[in-house]
Amino acid sequence: MHALQKCLLFTVVTCLIQNAPGSEIIKGQKAKEKFMQYMASVQNNTEHRCGGFLVSEDFVMTAAHCAVKKLKSLSVVLGTHDLKKAGKKMRYGVKMICKHPAFKNVEDGNDIMLLKLSKKVPLGDKKPVKLIQLPIQKLNLKENKxxxxxxxxxxxxxxxxxxxxxxxxxxxxxxxxxxxxxxxxxxxxxxxxxxxxxxxxxxxxxxxxxxxxxxxxxxxxxxxxxxxxxxxxxxxxxxxxxxxxxxxxxxxxxxxxx
The missing domain is CATH 2.40.10.10 (Trypsin-like serine proteases)
Incomplete structure (x- = not known):
């Protein structure tokens, strides 16, 4: 199956579980400035919907169950930990939604999605946004790590x-x-x-x-x-x-x- 067979340009028809299990950080702490600069807020009609993270200059990775029906309502905020400070230059449109082709519902697995941004993100040592690296091979993480x-x-x-x-x-x-x-x-x-x-x-x-x-x-x-x-x-x-x-x-x- 072609890698982009499930990537749709204009609309995405998907069955979302109502109140799908996801995440809120319970009893955590505020992230430090210039820490985790790869973090993205995936937004629907400018309201925070899901987290995500920048893995290339024009792709954000997130969970497949975060997809929405109308592509034009989807955007990504990068470059700030405080969403109140999200300016126009921090907001990126999404021109392609790439859900894993085997994803059906959240608890059956394959809950992974890539969002292709409408433009490339400026990167560099003095820029507010950084990439995060992905593994290059299968991992075997040790218990209690x-x-x-x-x-x-x-x-x-x-x-x-x-x-x-x-x-x-x-x-x-x-x-x-x-x-x-x-x-x-x-x-x-x-x-x-x-x-x-x-x-x-x-x-x-x-x-x-x-x-x-x-x-x-x-x-x-x-x-x-x-x-x-x-x-x-x-x-x-x-x-x-x-x-x-x-x-x-x-x-x-x-x-x-x-």
């Missing part, structure tokens, strides 16, 4: 409004076999990190942000136990980016839709 996750979602369980300032949180990697046992089902191509036996982590309201380990974006915030943020008896689940490298590289190398 500490990584980080960030987002603009609500900061307390039960809240529904996103926050203006980016929040960040450290989370430990959880053993995949133990994670599947706790969820009671097979979880394909995912990383489990944080949430379980903790009072901090991700929750509903804001998916798509990166799980960052050793400076690499290794995962994409995907889902958690439905409406249980205070706090879950199962681990948080992220899409394992290293399992999709072939598809990612094909999309990034393509400048025109099929």
């Amino acid at each position: 500490i990584c980080s996750v960030a987002g603009w979602g609500p900061t307390e369980p039960g809240k529904h409004r996103s926050v203006n300032e980016l929040q960040v949180l450290n989370v430990p990697i959880i053993n995949k076999d133990e994670c599947q046992k706790l969820w009671g089902r097979t979880l394909k191509n995912v990383i489990c990190a944080g949430g379980y036996k903790a009072k901090s982590g991700i929750c509903q309201g804001d998916s798509g942000g990166p799980l960052v380990c050793n400076g690499l974006a290794v995962g994409i915030v995907s889902f958690n136990k439905y409406r249980n943020c205070n706090y879950p008896d199962v681990p948080n689940v992220y899409t394992d980016i290293s399992k999709y490298l072939q598809w990612i590289n094909k999309v990034l190398a393509t400048t025109k839709p099929s």
